Amino acid sequence: MKHLFNKLITFINSIRSNIAFYPTLLAAFGFNFAFFMIYLEDRGISTYLLEAVPVLVVDNGNTALALLSSFITGLISMMVFSFSMVMVLLNQASSNYSPRLLPGLISDKNHQVILGIYLFTILYCIFILFSIQPTGDKYQIPGFSVLLGILFTAVCICAFIYFIHNISHNIQINNILDKIFHLAEKRLKHLIDSEEMGEKDFPDTSGWYEYHTEKTGYFQNIALTNVVDICEKKETKLEILPVKGIFVLKGIPVFKSEKELDKETIKDFLSNFNFARGELVEDNYTLAFKQITEIIVKAMSPGINDPGTALNGIDYLMELFALRMKKKDESIISRDEKNYVKLTTVNFEELMYNVISSIRVYGKHDVSLVQKLSTMFLYLKSQEAVHSYYYEIIDKEATTLLEDARDAITNKSDLKIIEKLARKLSLNTNKFQLE
Template identity: 25%
Template sequence: MHRFYHIISRTWDRLRSSFWFLPSIMAICAMTAAIVLILLDSLEASQLGWISEWPYAFGPESARAILSAIAGSMITVAGVTFSMTMLTLQLASSQFGPRMLRDFMRDRGNQIVLGTFLSTFVYCLLVLASVRGSGSFSFVPLIAVTFGMILAVASLATLIYFIHHIASSIRIETILAKLTAEACKTVERCFPEHRDPSAPRPEQAMAEAPPQNFDDDSRSVVSSDSGYIQSVDLDALLQMACENDLVIRIEARTGSFVSNGGALVTANPYGRVSDSVAENLGNAFSLGQERTPEYDIQFSLRRIVEIAQRALSPAINDPTTALYCLDRLGEVLETLAGRQIPSGRIVDQDMKLRVVFDPETLADLACSAFAAIARYGLRDDDLVAQLLDVMERCSRSAPTPDRETIMRLHDAIKLESPASSF
């Protein structure tokens, strides 16, 4: 079930990330609307007659001229829109890193704008083909032509929106706000439980350890494909461990790359891991060709860190952007500090150990992100001051062991900085 859900989810994610899916749906809707309105015009002409006094009555030549002008202008504007979008993608890739392309391609506003222009073009083209004006017989779909004029006005408003949207979407403040919101959603998705500062750490309640002969009597479940681990279904692993009386150790965490034949889990004892059980264990892992932020917190943070690193590079030299990145990074880490992070051991109802994995602690994520930025900006006084301030704020809301680890890095950065004011 998890594998089927992931296939559907990944397919939907790919469709959302493409430029063609939503514009294609809108174009199909426009074709349907054109057919329906032309049929309505035919019915009105033969039976109803309720628009005989239509205030905007068109002759065949006028209708053709109007529809031709709208269709020609829409396909031209659609080409310009597509070119501007490609230019924006190129600018975002060079300025903020290629990992940002995914967000720009998923931008619903750009897809709707392109779909509006294409839909209007397709609609006018179909209505234009229905206009007849030869000899004594003439047919002008007045309702359809009028609706085409309404679409033209709506397209003009969409063009104005697109100019504003494309300009605001490449602002660093907008990009960082989106990345931060997505990272906070990832934290909430992976760690839904809030942390109680007065409660003991989860690992203190875990007295049972993996069997001593775990590696000697275990079977390794390997991947049948290569790619990045996009998600791991811990509930499915726990259920299979309980049903088959296994102890499972996860070898590949979310975000890590596994090659074809790489180990996913190790299950003990060997004799209870049949081929069908091994296949089900492997199905609990979802692989893809790229890292995604849905369940990968480290990748979510890494995208913000990458923008800061690029801003501090000699080629760009934009430390103000790096300061913005530190503020947003601190926001995500403070959100993470308020969540209950699993200890790395999952037990069943009888408190028997079932699943073991290496958890990512707050200190691991924070220190990795802070150290990556510090390597590029130790000689910038403002950046170091901001970095130390964000680290202090994160450490105040972190559990004691994580707080100590973060503060050790804090003191090391303070000592290595050539600035004399710290």
């Protein structure tokens, strides 16, 4: 039962990024709520309220029909406009910033809830409209239900105003960068806190048994609670081989086990691996580095030419790298001070190289960008690191950046700035001096 519950939670987390998740839930609720109100109308709720509080009940059939018909037509138009605005937002973000931003924007809970409110009200009004039946020369009027339709429509209008505000806010690059940063910061802090528990040593896995998956896709997440439960039951330990975010091919080993496993146990382990065609920062903090780097690179490309955005992006990278320096290069999952699972993660050297090498291509000729990156290196060297060799990696990337900048820049005044930056970073200034 516990395993099924954990799998259900994992499944819900994986589909929450779908733009139809909350709209589908609210539409289903609106459908059922309409029939619930029809049931109450059959029990005479409107008749009772008409006698007790007549101001709350619509008692004219033609008025009720006209209101509900107008609400349905107006709300459908409003919903179409809102969906069009979402598509414009996604297209602009993909063109101007990075296609990797789309999963995060699509999974925006506020947009999903607003679209769900529209669908809830539309379905509610449609079925209440059908319940208005003529009896002789009069209509059987669900007066209180019509009043609720009026209130729900007013809520939709307020939601639409908020939607316009929210979508204009979300498309601003500063807000996009800020959202990416805070999601990655939250994930990194969680991982750093989890490293403080349990033993630190994990046995050598070179001779362990390898097992592969029959699925393909991006390795998005894993239900670690379930995996540890199975490890405890089978008295074994695991090493998860793929890095989160990597594309896993069918037949490629995905985990190693200390003990040989039967087919049923292998199936149980693999059922806790979540493969998808997209990625979210909440599950994989390295995606934040990729997204911010791509925003910086696109901003510095000749087609966009927006150095201000690139400089802002480096500020966020600076904070994320400083936080990453507090995390170890390997993650070990423990329970009751006993290690069970070793996760393969992107090490600090690989992460920094991938980020800086991408920026160097478009930024090495721009002195302002080189200065900003040098400021980042200087700041990182002053931060506390969990491993001392992190500082050597920073010096290596700083040296490579300034060497490329020296080769790309010809102006003597700019070259003097490069030499000063090398001196500030305590690098070998001989290779940066003017000839």
